[in-house]
Amino acid sequence: MRRTPPNKLSTATGSHRLFSPKWLMLAILLVFGCDLSVKDPVLPTWSVELNVPIGNETFKLREIVNDSTIVVQGADSALFLSFDGDLESIEISAADFNAGAVDTTHSFELGNLKLNNLEALKSGQITLGSFFPELANLVSGGQTIPFSISDTTFDPAPSRLNSNDFVGFRVTDGQLRLRFTNTMPIPVGPNPSQPNGFEVSVTDSFGTELVTFLIDEVVTTGNTVERVAELNSDIWIYAPLHLDFVLPIAEPTAFQLSSQTLNESGVELDVVLEQMEVDEAIARIEQQETTERGGFQLDDRASLSEAVIESGRIQLDFLNQTNVDMQLEYRMPNIITTSGLPYSGVMDVPQNGTALLDVPLNNMRLANPDNPGEYIDSIFTEYRIITDPTANIVHLRATDKVSIGVQIDSIIFQSMRGYLENQVFEIEPYEETDVMDYEDIPDNIRLENVNFMLKLSNEFYIEDMTFDLTIVGYHEKNGVVTDSARLELVNQQIEPGYPGNPGISYISVPGDVAADFLNVLPTRIRTYGQAVGNGAVEINQNSLITGNYSFSTPFRLRIEGDALYTGDVNELTDDDIDQDIRDASDENLEQAELSLNVL
Structure with a gap:
């Protein structure tokens, strides 16, 4: 019996070569100094040392074999899977924070005359x-x-x-x-x-x-x-x-x-x-004055310190339910015009009549004029009602009313600063098909450890923002889902950022969890979820959260099944080793096992 020259070990998938060639030195060394006797029909016992010089690593195998087996599946084996994709972008802008639709009426009594x-x-x-x-x-x-x-x-x-x-x-x-x-x-x-x-x-x-x-x-x-x-x-x-x-x-x-x-x-x-x-009173009524204040709350989950309005309007419908003509002065302290002053004006409202005021808010600001920077949680209007003195006797009551209808379709913001409390942002469902072709990968492949990485790039500042994301993978064959798995990312933190200077967040899951997901060999992936924001916030128009994910195996797998090799018991040559095994790359092989049964 003699030593055999080194041979190459390779593993690839069909015609998709996943590794570059590298010589794999295979030496079978007979242990000298031991007594060897062959007595038919007892099989000899071999002590085999296999050296696999990949890079600077040496892998050794010593095995007593009773079967003729090489635990490599040859051309159908796969040692590396990798695919990635992008999540549907979340475009969160100041427009997502708006005053919302308002349709309300404030009624004020004249009060005592x-x-x-x-x-x-x-x-x-x-x-x-x-x-x-x-x-x-x-x-x-x-x-x-x-x-x-x-x-x-x-x-x-x-x-x-x-x-x-x-x-x-x-x-x-x-x-x-x-x-x-x-x-x-x-x-x-x-x-x-x-x-x-x-x-x-x-x-x-x-x-x-x-x-x-x-x-x-x-x-x-x-x-x-x-x-x-x-x-x-x-x-x-x-x-x-x-x-x-x-x-x-x-x-x-x-x-x-x-x-x-x-x-x-x-x-x-x-x-x-x-x-x-x-x-x-049934009398000649001198000029009466009364002041009132009415308003409406913004979203109770958000408080603004300042916001620039992109579009929106407030419509005020005044109804004078008295027997006297009046002037109605109005002032909106929270709405600052481009001149830097609160929006204000005067309307003449006839007795038992109406008047309509339409206020375009484009390019105006919402702010606290008395204490700049302090939070505001409502938009309110101050009213001063001034009745005209009457020349004739009229009948007037303290309970006579002036009604002011307030209608707002929506106030959209260009930018905003403020504070959020449990503000929820929906992550729109996203689906990616044709993730990967697994045609050449056998069904008995089972990945044991998979790297999963989710990268998020966030262009808006929310002090404390977390998200829940579900990633569902489906394996389809001929249009029928044959298997599925999911990854649940719960309460994951998103780093705050600004347009042009995004905050970067990396999220991963344990390798065995990712392996369970990837073992279904997903051909289609669907994502959905939501984010929740709390704390200080600063948002400009068209800020984005973008993300991408990647799955990759760490170059290790278990091949279930036997590849039978039959050869001369006395020698193992290059030609005896499968070409794909000999072409295996040392850059992707971490562990090799060889079982020999000598007949």
Whole structure:
């Protein structure tokens, strides 16, 4: 028996050569120094050392064989599989963060009405001659005579106070002021019959007593006294008002009596309704003002600190449900125009009428004008309602309303900065067919370890972003799915980035998991999933997440099955080894096993 020269070992797949040729030195060395005897029919026992010099690695095999087997499947064997593909790009832009459609109505009541400019209700002069009509005969010739009057008390008829300003109103707050002026040449005030002074009672046209004043001081000629009383709330006051009073002469007095004294001196009483606040009025209504604020929330999962609007519009539909014309001033503090000022304007809205405002928002910004950089979670409008004063009597209530309909199709952003909370982005399903042709690969190949790598390139900044991705592989034969497997990537982190400077993330799975996937020999791959964003965010238009995946074997597999070789027991030559085995590449072979059964 003699040593055989080195031979080449190769493994390829059909006509697809996967390895470059390399000499494989095969030496079978008979162990010297041992006794060898051959006794038929007992088979000899061989001690074989196989040297496989691939690169600088040496692989040794020592085997006692009872079968003639080379554990290599020859031309149908495969030692390396590799394929890759791209995921469907996720294009996430600021346009994906929008205010969404809004269709809402804000209704504001006018609130309590203020009547601060009511004219004073005047009795006019109640003359001395009306108290003493009989004195007119004493001076009928135009003469002036001395006259003395005692400390008597007059009881004049009630005075009627007409108003051109109102028919009636219901008081919620206010006061009534009485002015009493004495122009008679005699003092008025407490006397023996009216020691506490005199009372003035004010009632409305229905006899409702509004207030009663006590004047307990002496009012001399040419002087005026005032009394003020708070009005009870929730009472109606109807015009005209009435004054009931008695008039005591404070002390006996002598004076010069003439027709002029009788007709031009007397007392005057004025009633002033002031600081009036009412919840319903039939009156001339002075200008009323009220301010309100209405708005709508953005997506409650996102808060903006600033956003540039690409497109969108807000339509405001004003409905005046009152009997007065009005101006409606509006201001949108969160919407900043290109001039840097909040969007604002004025609309004239007729009584019981409507007005429409269409606000294009292109190139405007959403921001917090008072505290730049702070988050905003809603868009709101400040309203100032100014009613026109009325020349005529109108009926108005505090509950009369102004309604403002707000309609927004959508506000699309060019760019945005803000904060997200559990914002979900769907990864559109993606499918790749004709992944690889496995025609020359036998079904009994089983990969034990596979490298899987997923690379993601992210061009937008979200502080904390994770994704779940499912990759399903199908093996189809003649259009029928015969096997399938899936990879589940759960809660994988995506590194943040910016346009032109993407964040790169690498994701892998254990080799045996990837091997189970690849062992179905997928001909079609489908992916789907979703990403979830949290934290600070900064996004510009047309930012992308792109990705690609790759599967590759680490140049090792198990070949299940026997390839029978029959040869001369005494020698093993190059011609005895399959050409594909001899052409195997040392760059792709990590381990070789050879079993020989010598017959």
